[in-house]
Structures are given as structure tokens and as C-alpha cells.
Amino acid sequence: MAPRIVVDAMGGDHAPDVAVEGAVHAARGGGVSLVLTGPEATIRPLAARLAGGDAALEALPIRFVDAPEVISMDEQPVSAIRRKKQSSILVGLRLVRDNEADAFVSAGNTGAIMAAATLVLGRLPGVERPALAALLPTRDGTTVLVDVGANIDVKPQHLEQFAIMGACLSRAVRGIENPRVALLSIGEEEGKGNELLRGVHQVLKRAPINFVGNVDGKDVFSGHADVIVTDGFTGNAILKSCESLVKELYGLVRREIDNSLMARIGVLLMGPTLRRIGRRMDHSEQGGVPLLGVARPVFIGHGSSSVKSIRSAIRAAATFTERRVNEAIEEGVRQLGVVAPEETSAETRDAVATGNARKVRP
Amino acid sequence: MAPRIVVDAMGGDHAPDVAVEGAVHAARGGGVSLVLTGPEATIRPLAARLAGGDAALEALPIRFVDAPEVISMDEQPVSAIRRKKQSSILVGLRLVRDNEADAFVSAGNTGAIMAAATLVLGRLPGVERPALAALLPTRDGTTVLVDVGANIDVKPQHLEQFAIMGACLSRAVRGIENPRVALLSIGEEEGKGNELLRGVHQVLKRAPINFVGNVDGKDVFSGHADVIVTDGFTGNAILKSCESLVKELYGLVRREIDNSLMARIGVLLMGPTLRRIGRRMDHSEQGGVPLLGVARPVFIGHGSSSVKSIRSAIRAAATFTERRVNEAIEEGVRQLGVVAPEETSAETRDAVATGNARKVRP
Numbered sequence: 001m002a003p004r005i006v007v008d009a010m011g012g013d014h015a016p017d018v019a020v021e022g023a024v025h026a027a028r029g030g031g032v033s034l035v036l037t038g039p040e041a042t043i044r045p046l047a048a049r050l051a052g053g054d055a056a057l058e059a060l061p062i063r064f065v066d067a068p069e070v071i072s073m074d075e076q077p078v079s080a081i082r083r084k085k086q087s088s089i090l091v092g093l094r095l096v097r098d099n100e101a102d103a104f105v106s107a108g109n110t111g112a113i114m115a116a117a118t119l120v121l122g123r124l125p126g127v128e129r130p131a132l133a134a135l136l137p138t139r140d141g142t143t144v145l146v147d148v149g150a151n152i153d154v155k156p157q158h159l160e161q162f163a164i165m166g167a168c169l170s171r172a173v174r175g176i177e178n179p180r181v182a183l184l185s186i187g188e189e190e191g192k193g194n195e196l197l198r199g200v201h202q203v204l205k206r207a208p209i210n211f212v213g214n215v216d217g218k219d220v221f222s223g224h225a226d227v228i229v230t231d232g233f234t235g236n237a238i239l240k241s242c243e244s245l246v247k248e249l250y251g252l253v254r255r256e257i258d259n260s261l262m263a264r265i266g267v268l269l270m271g272p273t274l275r276r277i278g279r280r281m282d283h284s285e286q287g288g289v290p291l292l293g294v295a296r297p298v299f300i301g302h303g304s305s306s307v308k309s310i311r312s313a314i315r316a317a318a319t320f321t322e323r324r325v326n327e328a329i330e331e332g333v334r335q336l337g338v339v340a341p342e343e344t345s346a347e348t349r350d351a352v353a354t355g356n357a358r359k360v361r362p
Numbered sequence: 363m364a365p366r367i368v369v370d371a372m373g374g375d376h377a378p379d380v381a382v383e384g385a386v387h388a389a390r391g392g393g394v395s396l397v398l399t400g401p402e403a404t405i406r407p408l409a410a411r412l413a414g415g416d417a418a419l420e421a422l423p424i425r426f427v428d429a430p431e432v433i434s435m436d437e438q439p440v441s442a443i444r445r446k447k448q449s450s451i452l453v454g455l456r457l458v459r460d461n462e463a464d465a466f467v468s469a470g471n472t473g474a475i476m477a478a479a480t481l482v483l484g485r486l487p488g489v490e491r492p493a494l495a496a497l498l499p500t501r502d503g504t505t506v507l508v509d510v511g512a513n514i515d516v517k518p519q520h521l522e523q524f525a526i527m528g529a530c531l532s533r534a535v536r537g538i539e540n541p542r543v544a545l546l547s548i549g550e551e552e553g554k555g556n557e558l559l560r561g562v563h564q565v566l567k568r569a570p571i572n573f574v575g576n577v578d579g580k581d582v583f584s585g586h587a588d589v590i591v592t593d594g595f596t597g598n599a600i601l602k603s604c605e606s607l608v609k610e611l612y613g614l615v616r617r618e619i620d621n622s623l624m625a626r627i628g629v630l631l632m633g634p635t636l637r638r639i640g641r642r643m644d645h646s647e648q649g650g651v652p653l654l655g656v657a658r659p660v661f662i663g664h665g666s667s668s669v670k671s672i673r674s675a676i677r678a679a680a681t682f683t684e685r686r687v688n689e690a691i692e693e694g695v696r697q698l699g700v701v702a703p704e705e706t707s708a709e710t711r712d713a714v715a716t717g718n719a720r721k722v723r724p
Binding site: 111138139149152153184186187194197216217218219220221222230232233234236237238239240241242243244245246247248249251252253256257259260262263265266267268269270271272273274276277 | 473500501511514515546548549556559578579580581582583584592594595596598599600601602603604605606607608609610611613614615618619621622624625627628629630631632633634635636638639
């Protein structure tokens with residue numbers, strides 16, 4: 001059976017138009033069946049118009065579930081999900097919880113989606129903190145950066161879990177057997193950074209992952225690691241500043257080219273090459289970031305998502321479901337065992353000191 | 363008198379060649395007089411060769427001060443500066459301390475330069491933590507990002523001082539009368555972020571600066587603020603990941619173009635436009651980042667600095683000296699007064715709560 005994906009029709013700066021059009025495109029593309037949540041009286045006629053009529057819509061694997069309330073992009077998340085039980089976000093997540101669908105996709109209020117997903121779906125067994133994972137393009141592949149915004153304050157064991165979850169994602173989505181996991185630091189040497197970072201380094205060293213040590217910012221796009229773990233504040237700052245840099249560079253290049261006839265002719269000749277470059281740079285190819293660690297697949301898109309972004313996020317959620325990433329995360333976190341860092345015994349500490357940490361793991 | 367700049371001839375991955383050649387270029391460009399520190403037996407003949415002979419070197423405003431020891435790029439900073447008193451870094455900083463020169467420029471071991479500069483030159487009166495400031499290109503100008511690596515752990519009053527120092531730099535170097543200062547956060551609203559961020563927001567609100575509120579990563583290159591303050595860990599991650607992104611994009615574009623004859627012809631037509639774009643993107647235009655808050659001007663370049671980067675860093679240090687940025691920082695920090703956040707009186711707290719905070723300042 002094709003994965004059944006709920007799409008929040010009211011999520012994003014250009015909802016419902018963009019979200020609904022993205023869903024129609026994804027439905028036409030095949031391989032998924034979709035559920036749209038939102039005020040049905042609005043979104044059904046819109047979908048029919050975008051699909052090319054009622055009959056054409058009927059032929060697509062899309063159904064509608066009415067959700068009369070809307071959580072806006074800038075609403076305070078916790079109070080919004082408390083007040084708006086019939087919002088497109090909560091109605092959609094309950095469908096996934098009740099197994100009427102497999103995954104949830106929204107370009108809406110990130111804070112509200114994260115809080116609601118944790119509340120309605122719950123966390124995978126053993127996961128302490130769900131985290132957002134971004135797939136960043138590198139020269140030859142993709143680096144998973146986690147967390148990119150769910151957790152500002154983190155403890156070493158949270159980063160250990162981010163590492164496990166990121167590795168599962170890298171393995172499932174990119175087919176990398178034994179992903180190289182690195183810790184973002186301010187220098188590559190183990191001794192650099194503050195006390196927290198040194199503590200995390202020790203925890204990651206003995207975790208059941210392929211830990212390759214510290215990297216710094218210059219390795220985010222170099223491909224030296226398949227997974228880079230950091231706190232959600234730093235990860236968010238990296239992701240957003242890099243997105244903003246690409247956008248500004250694109251604008252700069254456009255303005256400079258527009259100022260020169262020769263350059264405009266040059267661009268015509270470069271057409272196919274530029275389109276290939278654009279595809280690799282375009283974040284909408286990715287579409288959305290998964291919220292790792294909640295019990296069912298949840299993808300969150302940019303507020304400014306385009307039709308293509310929504311379609312890509314639906315595609316990514318389907319792949320995540322089909323490749324059973326959550327099952328892998330659950331197994332990975334289970335293997336971390338019950339020895340939480342705070343409960344580390346003297347034996348474990350000795351083992352860490354002598355580099356034999358793995359021996360004390362079950 | 364032209365600013366007298368010490369250049370660490372042994373700093374950087376390609377020392378002494380690149381550092382010495384950068385100095386020779388800068389000396390030819392005029393407006394500065396230079397002192398090169400390093401093993402004189404090595405660097406003087408090198409400079410003579412690069413200048414085109416002994417006579418040509420004699421005609422340039424360059425002198426040499428022998429420093430037989432070298433601190434390598436990956437040496438542990440604190441032990442290195444303790445052991446190598448005759449290193450090019452320490453000899454150079456002592457020349458500045460003793461007023462035989464005005465500023466120090468090095469592309470060497472960042473940690474060693476920061477530690478040695480603070481030790482030898484001392485901090486400006488009132489400054490608690492020196493910080494590194496990067497000047498990032500935006501659409502219409504430049505944003506100062508501070509701190510980009512000197513302080514991993516920060517307190518609100520440190521960020522307040524970073525804001526003052528960044529504003530002084532923006533005013534002096536970019537000519538902006540009343541620079542807009544923002545706090546990097548994970549969302550734009552005041553209530554977002556953790557307790558530390560909310561505390562910093564309150565402190566910045568009542569600081570004698572033009573505080574425009576929180577920004578997030580997407581505003582780093584948008585030009586919405588002239589100065590953005592953050593901790594050195596996050597700032598370093600942003601700076602290095604963005605540099606790495608530009609480098610990877612450049613490589614991607616090159617490879618794609620090399621694969622297409624049409625694209626190669628297109629590039630020929632676009633030559634002048636591409637060179638203009640390249641100039642704006644190239645970090646070597648900046649050359650180095652100032653270490654704000656130490657008593658004399660210090661600029662630190664990338665380990666991978668090119669000849670052009672070294673020359674640019676010398677130019678930037680000269681401008682920093684001529685525009686008396688340190689005097690402005692000293693005055694700005696003095697105006698912060700003696701009311702440290704921890705000592706805030708009930709009256710001050712009330713004033714903060716009612717938005718009248720500035721009234722309690724002297």
C-alpha cells in the first residue's frame with residue numbers, strides 16, 4: 001500500500017493555495033495517497049479547481065478531513081494548540097495517531113507542530129528529546145545536521161540520541177551503511193570547546209556509532225561527515241544563515257547579470273548548466289525537515305514553501321515511511337541501553353578513561 | 363605619520379612566503395609602514411627576492427625584527443605562548459605594547475594570538491572579554507557579526523559589551539552614525555529562546571545602543587541589522603559554515619561549467635560580471651578579523667590566507683588605527699557605567715519593567 005500522508009492545507013505563508021497545489025501535484029505523481037486537513041468548504045473547491053474539475057479531483061488519491069480552525073504562523077505555540085483542538089495541525093496529527101494515515105506534513109507554525117506532534121503522537125520509546133534534522137548538500141552527497149531548531153538547551157545524552165537518530169536517517173535515506181558521525185565544535189581537536197563539549201565528546205566516543213571526532217563549521221558542507229550533531233540553537237543559526245546566504249548570492253548574481261548585455265547572452269548559453277546548479281542549491285528539492293524521535297513520521301516545511309517544496313516534503317515523508325526510519329531509530333536508541341550518563345558507575349568511568357567504554361555496554 | 367603595522371611573517375599555512383609577499387605588496391601600496399617579525403635570516407632574503415632585490419627592498423617602508431621561534435598552527439595556545447617568548451607572535455605584540463608600532467596582523471594560530479594579545483597588550487579599560495568581529499557582506503553594505511570565536515561561554519553583560527564594540531566598529535569603519543544592533547536568536551519574537559537569551563534581550567534593551575531586537579540566522583546576510591551579537595561558538599559556526607558553503611558552491615559551479623562547452627563560452631562573455639561577483643564574495647577582500655577589546659589593534663587572518671588576504675588585513679588594521687576605533691570602544695564601554703546586571707537595583711528593575719530603563723543610566 002502506498003504511504004498515506006496527511007498534508008496540512010493551512011500550513012505556510014501562502015496557504016492554502018500552495019499547500020493544496022503541492023498536494024495535487026504529489027497525488028498526480030503517484031506512489032502516495034493523501035489526506036488534506038483544513039476548512040473543507042475552502043480547500044475542496046480549491047483542490048478541484050487546481051486538479052482541473054471535480055471529476056479530475058475524484059480520480060486523484062486525495063481525501064479531505066474537515067478542520068475548521070487555523071493556527072497562524074506567528075501564534076504562540078503552546079496556547080494555540082491548547083485552544084485550537086480542531087485546527088488543521090491537530091486534526092491531521094490525530095489521523096496519524098489513530099493509524100488512518102502514516103505521516104504528517106506541514107509548512108505551518110514550527111513551534112506549534114513540534115509541540116503538538118510530541119503531545120499527540122508521543123515520543124519513540126527511549127527518546128528524550130525529538131530533534132529536527134536537515135539534509136545539507138555536499139560535493140558528493142548529503143550531510144545530516146541535527147538538531148536544527150527543536151532544542152536550545154541540550155545535555156550530552158541528548159546529543160548522543162541525536163547522533164543515533166541522525167545515523168538512522170543517513171542510513172535509511174542515503175543508503176550509507178556505517179555513517180560517519182561528528183560533533184560540531186570550534187576546532188577539530190578533542191580538547192577544544194567548553195566543558196559541555198568535552199563531555200559530549202566522551203559520550204559520543206563510547207556510543208554505538210561510527211564517531212569520527214570533532215569538526216568545525218567549515219566541514220558542514222565539505223562532506224567529511226555524514227552526520228553532524230549540535231544543539232538546536234547553533235544548528236538553526238547555521239541552516240538559516242546558509243539559506244539566507246544562498247538567497248542573497250542568487251540575488252547578487254541576478255542583479256549583476258541584468259546590468260550587462262554580454263552577461264545576459266552568456267547566461268543564455270549556460271542555461272542547462274545553470275539549471276543543474278540551481279537544482280543542487282535549491283532547498284525546495286528537500287522540501288521539509290523531519291522531526292526525529294516522535295512516534296510517527298512528521299515533516300516540517302519552511303513557512304515560505306513553494307508548490308515544489310510541498311511536493312518534495314510529501315515525497316520525503318513517503319520515503320521516510322517506506323524505509324521504516326522510525327523502527328531503526330527505536331532499535332538504535334534501545335541499544336544505547338539503560339546506562340544513562342548521570343548513572344555512570346565507577347566501572348564505566350574507568351572503562352571510559354582506559355578507552356574500553358564499549359565493553360560495559362550490554 | 364602612516365600607521366605602523368607589525369606583520370607576523372610566520373603566521374598562516376603558507377608562511378613565510380605568503381605573509382612576506384602580502385607585506386611587500388602592502389608596502390608598495392603606500393600609506394603604511396611595516397615591521398616583519400620572524401627569523402630574520404630567513405625572512406629578509408625572502409622579502410628582498412620578492413621586492414626585486416636588496417635595493418628595492420631598502421626603498422620600501424619595511425623593517426625587520428628578529429624572532430627566532432615559531433608557534434605552529436596546531437600548537438596548544440597557552441603552553442606555546444608560555445614556552446616561546448621569542449616567537450614572531452610575542453615579539454610582534456611586544457613591539458606594539460612598547461609603542462614601536464600601532465597594530466599587529468597575523469594569520470597564525472588564532473588561539474595563541476588571542477591569548478598572547480590579551481596577556482601582552484591587556485584589555486581596554488572596562489572590557490571584560492575581547493571578542494572577534496567579522497564583517498559580512500550584505501546586499502547594500504556590511505553586517506558586523508560578533509563574537510565569531512573568542513568566547514564559547516558568555517554572560518549577558520559580555521554580549522552587551524560585544525554590542526558596544528560592534529557598534530563602534532560599524533560606525534568607524536562603515537561610517538554608520540547610529541548602527542542598528544540585533545541579538546541573534548532562534549526566532550524574532552522577544553519571548554523566544556532560553557532564559558539566557560531572554561536575559562540578554564532585556565540587558566540590550568536598556569544598553570546605550572540602537573537595539574532593534576532579535577533576528578535569526580536568515581538575517582545574517584539580509585542587512586536588517588548593522589551589528590549582530592552572539593556567543594563565539596554560534597558566531598564561529600555561522601562564519602565557517604558560510605565560508606565553506608561559498609567555497610563548495612564555487613567548486614560546484616566550476617565543475618559544471620567545465621563539463622559544458624556552451625557554458626564555457628557563456629563564461630567568457632560573462633567575464634567582467636563574474637569578476638565583480640567574485641570580488642564581493644571573496645573573503646580575502648576582508649583579510650582578517652579584529653580582536654575587539656584588547657588595548658591595541660590586533661587583526662587575525664585565516665590560516666589559509668592568500669597574499670591578497672594579508673594585504674587586505676594590513677589595510678584593515680591601518681584603517682582601524684587611523685579611525686581610532688579603540689578610543690571609541692573605550693568611551694562606549696565607559697558609558698555603560700558601573701551598573702552591572704547582577705547589581706541591578708529595584709529601581710532599575712522597575713524602570714526596565716516600565717520601559718524607562720535608560721533614565722537610570724548616568
